[in-house]
Amino acid sequence: MASNSAITLSELTQRFGGDIAGDAGHRVNGLAPLDKAGPEQLAFLANQKYLSQVESTRAGAVLISPADLEKVASPEGRNFIVTPNPYAYFARVAQVFIDLATPPVEPGVHSTAFVHPAAKVAASAVIGPHVSVEAGAVIGERVKLDAGVSIGQGVRLADDVHLYPHVTVYHGCKLGARVIVHAGAVIGADGFGFAPDFVGDGEARTGSWVKIPQVGAVVIANDVEIGANTTIDRGAMADTIIEECVKIDNLVQIGHNCRIGAYTVIAGCAGIAGSTNIGRHCMIGGAVGIAGHVTLADYVIVTAQSGVSKSLLKPGMYTSAFPAVNHADWNKSAAIVRNLDKLRERIKTLETAAEKLQDKP
Amino acid sequence: MASNSAITLSELTQRFGGDIAGDAGHRVNGLAPLDKAGPEQLAFLANQKYLSQVESTRAGAVLISPADLEKVASPEGRNFIVTPNPYAYFARVAQVFIDLATPPVEPGVHSTAFVHPAAKVAASAVIGPHVSVEAGAVIGERVKLDAGVSIGQGVRLADDVHLYPHVTVYHGCKLGARVIVHAGAVIGADGFGFAPDFVGDGEARTGSWVKIPQVGAVVIANDVEIGANTTIDRGAMADTIIEECVKIDNLVQIGHNCRIGAYTVIAGCAGIAGSTNIGRHCMIGGAVGIAGHVTLADYVIVTAQSGVSKSLLKPGMYTSAFPAVNHADWNKSAAIVRNLDKLRERIKTLETAAEKLQDKP
Amino acid sequence: MASNSAITLSELTQRFGGDIAGDAGHRVNGLAPLDKAGPEQLAFLANQKYLSQVESTRAGAVLISPADLEKVASPEGRNFIVTPNPYAYFARVAQVFIDLATPPVEPGVHSTAFVHPAAKVAASAVIGPHVSVEAGAVIGERVKLDAGVSIGQGVRLADDVHLYPHVTVYHGCKLGARVIVHAGAVIGADGFGFAPDFVGDGEARTGSWVKIPQVGAVVIANDVEIGANTTIDRGAMADTIIEECVKIDNLVQIGHNCRIGAYTVIAGCAGIAGSTNIGRHCMIGGAVGIAGHVTLADYVIVTAQSGVSKSLLKPGMYTSAFPAVNHADWNKSAAIVRNLDKLRERIKTLETAAEKLQDKP
Known part of the structure; x- marks a missing residue:
């Protein structure tokens, strides 16, 4: 990446916390794995099995936990950002570099988009080609609607x-701040x-x-991310609710009137039938099926x-799947x-027989 | 809802049948559950366990079956529409109130839509933004094509x-009257x-x-509803057939040359492989998989x-799924x-041993 | 089909190989099953059980393997194209007739499409209504983008x-020659x-x-076909790879950093979690789930x-699914x-008891 996107370690810790061991003024301009990083790149250690690579890395700095730093034999002459969660820190810094490398997009409504006169679009929003926004819709600051997005009344x-x-997005639904929805x-x-009848x-x-008219909506809280081609149905009477920071993968189906608790993650191809209530901090594996009206x-x-x-x-882990084995077996x-x-x-018959035999003199 | 959308009970029975017990001229303007309805709202009793709420409801009228009405201790002073199927009646009335509350949409072709000159669109149809309709397509009366719909040749x-x-909708496919297809x-x-090869x-x-060219089409009969992101493939030689009043949920896959019999319902995430023939009035549960070439x-x-x-x-109910239990178990x-x-x-060995022992003197 | 799309048998063998038994100048203009074909149509025999139909067919010619031709009692007076793989031959010829019957499409960019000035579109490409092509995209010769396709930077x-x-297609992804992707x-x-965190x-x-930024892309090799509403995620750091001639059905999910080996076929509703490496020539059945990080x-x-x-x-066949049986059973x-x-x-208890009994004098 271009040098104009370089950042000092101290700029990073000012923004994201953590302590610096080494040269706080060292500049990095990107991320790379420990074994491939160069002097202008930041690496991270999130897995004990790569500890030895910290000794040999050419990285300009390494994100590391306090406990792992103590295990490094010769930390001298190296730069570290010490943080309890190097993996999350890495994710945040990666986003910074992407933002620095991404040319800013002009706000405004593309000439091919259709925005109904009775819709309200923030001046800082970016409305892409062939988008349609129907009457009464309200589009917040810095919202980005990519090509062909359709926003209902x-x-x-x-x-x-x-x-x-x-x-x-069908009529009447509400999406919270920073929600990301894939194509x-x-x-x-x-x-x-x-x-x-x-x-x-x-x-x-x-x-x-x-047909039972479906007059509820879908209400999605802040920081939710939803995968490509996933479907979330509106409620029948009340709303379908997705709480904050829920993360949903691709091709997931969520039925009407479900509530998905905050911080829950749902992997691809899962299906959740209507009126089901999923708790907070749950993890739903890929292709899991959940019946309706359960909690x-x-x-x-x-x-x-x-x-x-x-x-x-x-709470706990639940399973009902078998792993594939040789077909004939x-x-x-x-x-x-x-x-x-x-x-x-047959076992019962044997048990009866055994009892009789044992009674034999 | 506004009072101009209020309807008398007799207007409802004229339209949908049923008998009135009580004041036929009573006006209602919406629906609500028994325990929340007010004097201008219509409630319904579809489940015995809410029978006691009929005694205490403030609803302007209650949809009820003849058998349930006989169980109501003090029906005097209350209004009822008596019908064998209060739930279906409720669904129909709900649609009436929605239609009354929905501002009429202007028919016509949106300025951003593309309709090929060799397509035929009824004057009463509503063709939304960024729709495309290719040559030879025929669009019937009051058809509604929402933003970005794509209609093939x-x-x-x-x-x-x-x-x-x-x-x-790919080229050559046919959809019957009142078919609804979700986004x-x-x-x-x-x-x-x-x-x-x-x-x-x-x-x-x-x-x-x-690649084997797929030259059949999809033919969908009247009153079918199809869920969001569902896929129905065209036939290889002959057509894929969806018969009348079939209801299909979201993210369902239907392979080429299938026939789905009338009134069958298919829940979300189900997949039906090619050339399979599903009967009438079947119920296919969520995430069910059905092999190809079966009946x-x-x-x-x-x-x-x-x-x-x-x-x-x-006919009958079929199953092969296990419910999830504790992971270690x-x-x-x-x-x-x-x-x-x-x-x-091991059981066989025991049985042999048991026989020998029983033969022992 | 119109007679101007008729082709002689020798024109077919010049193009696709195979030997002619009978009249090389016979003209055919379409395909049909053995029992329905007429003198201007080509039929094929791919399954021994239809061998007797070869004797009675009215087809103008029959695609047949050398081994099957020897089994035909009276081949005299009939026309054959003899090829080791009549089914594949049929598929290729079917495409020819479709191409002959399809009116040529004018190349060019539709008036409602948006192509960024910094994108490069071959003059022979067909860019349909409401397509958007972002900056830096490169669109090859004879590419066909149907209505509403969205091509990223x-x-x-x-x-x-x-x-x-x-x-x-999100930014930075690459699709090889002749790739087909469905709606x-x-x-x-x-x-x-x-x-x-x-x-x-x-x-x-x-x-x-x-969120971990996903900075890899998807790289798809030549001759891949991808079904409707299927999702293939971009890689986290490295790319997701789909090798040549992979065929993927509808509603399939492929996670980030997977590699799908050449010629592998994946049936509908299958889901493959991230970083999984599928070999060449594999066959993944419908609704199969494959965990992440496996090979x-x-x-x-x-x-x-x-x-x-x-x-x-x-290599081999693997299974873990049960077929549905009567629900109560x-x-x-x-x-x-x-x-x-x-x-x-209980069996163990019986075994212990049996041992004791056998030890009895």
Whole structure:
């Protein structure tokens, strides 16, 4: 990166905290792994197994925890930023360098965008090509709407929201400050609700499914990030709620009237049915399925591909997935599983026989 | 809601049927739950457990079944609309209030939309910002195409279709009357078909996958609703068929040449591989996977996260999913499952031993 | 199809190889199944069970393997193109007829598209309505960008790429020649990476997730096809790599820093977590989940809905999914599975008892 994006270590600690061991005036202009970093780059140690690389690195400075610094045999002549969480520190500094390297974008509404006259867009917002903003929408300061984003009537986007291309926000939904939504995600589509209105059975059944109007919205708190092509449905009567700092990966489905507690992370391809209440600080693995109308306590972890059909009211880790094994072996086991009751019956028979035998004189 | 959207109970029964017990001229202007409704609101009783609330509600009127009305201790002085299916009735009335409260949209083509001169758009249709409609497409009466919808060559949309933002309909597909498709759904992408054209094995393998052109389309009947970011592939030779009143949730994948029978509902994240034939009135749970080239009878129910690898030719409920339990407990069970044949072997050995012992004098 | 799209058998063999048995000058203008083809149509035999139809077909010519041709009782008077792989040959010929029947599209940039002045678009490219192409992008010869496609800064699309409507390619990603991406797919969204920066436990926990900037890209080799609404995340530091001729179905999620080996096929709804390395010529079934940081050897097959949590270093077929059975039966088995350790304990007790009994005099 260009030298005009170089920063001194002391500028970094002023901004992000931490202590400097070594030359506070040393300038760095980028990040790199310990084994590849040069004198103008900052490296970090987040994993004990790379400790030896700290001795040999050519990095201009190393982010390190106080405990790890004590393990470095010869810290002399090296520069360190000492912080309890070098990995998080690294993430924050990385963002700084990206921002320095990114040319500023002109605020304003692109000539191909459509903004309804009854919408309100902050002057500092960047409205990209082919964006549409409907009546009554309010777009906050420094909001960035990429190409083709569609904002429905009465939507409210707080400051510093960034919506990537083709994100759709249906009418009436609200997104908090700094929310990031990746391309193709859909916020606020109708929940899946139909009242059965049929009479008769079998071939003689007549009637239809009657759509239940979905008049709630989706309300998303500050600092949430939502992955590409994820869908979060609007509530039926009340709202669907995503609390602060929730992080949701790609292709996740969240049904109507769910509440996702603050700081919870949800990995890709997970699906959460309607009216389910997920606690705070939960971790939902990839492709997990969670039934509707259940509750997960705070600090629940569900491992990848597991299915949750009932409430999990205690913190802890839950699982129901099998790891793949050789196909023929698996099929053998699977056939036995389908007949486990017979196996159990045979054990019972044996137990009865054993009792009789033991009673024999 | 404003009083100009108030309706008398008799206006409702004229439109939707049902009998009035009480004041037919009473006006209501909205819906609310029994415990929150006021004198200008309509409530409904669809679940026995709320029967006692009918005695105490302040609702202007209550939707109730004849059987439940008989259980109400003191119906005097209250207003009821008596109908066999209060829940479906509620859904229909809710839509009326929404329509009354929604300002009418001006028909016409938005200035930023692109409609090919060889497409035919009904004068009553509403074509939103940045929509594109290609040559040969036919757009019916009162169709609503939201921002950024893309309609391919020769597509036919029947009357009252509503496509939400960024829906894509590939060339040649047909959507029936009143079909609703939510944002980001893709109708008619190429089915997943490739002919292997390889010679040699292992490292020496050469060749490639040859794309099989997909020349069928997707044909969707009346009253179908399709969720956000769902994908329905076009057929290889013949068409993919979605019959009337099928309801499909978000992030569902339907492969080429499938047929989904009328009134079937498919929950979110389900995937149905190609050439599969699902019956009428089926219920496919969330994240269910169904293999290709299988048949499901009418009235089949597959519970969430189950996998269907063979045809299910009898109506009924089918399952293959486990509910998540404590992680350590699960791992213990999972290890035994992988070695069930050894467990069975041990039982067999015991049985042989038991027989010998019983033969002992 | 119109007769002006008719081709002689010899024109086909000149283009695609194979030998002619019969009249090399016979003209065909389309494809059809053996039992439906007429004298101007080409049929193919790819499955032994249709061998008898070759005797009775009215097809103008039949694609057939040398081995199958020997089994035809009376080949006289019929026309054949003899090729080792009739199915692949059929696929190639089908594409020819489609191309002949498709009116040529005028190259150029649609009046509603936005192309940044600092982007470079080949004159032969077709840039559709409402497309946006950002600064620094390079668009190759004959590239086709359908309605609403969004191309980020510095993206490179090689020759003959075809992106269907609403595809998003984030900044810096590269797509090889002839890559096809279906509608709504998202290439290059941020990988799912957050550093935990929390202190305290339970209710007292404070802090947040810190976003790890994702500065890698997605690099896609030649002849890859990607399905509708699929998402492939950009790398954190290095790139996410999709090698040549990989075929990916709809609604698939590929995490940051994955590498998918050449010729591998991935069916719909599969999810692959970050930093996973899939070999060449693998087949990943529908809705398969693969954990992060694992390696799959070349020629690994994972059957539908299975879960891979560890590396699979030998070629072969792997499975962990159960097929759905009657719901009540399944629940019985599932309850036993959860208590398999108790069943094993009972067997152990029996074994101990049996030993004692056998020791009895």
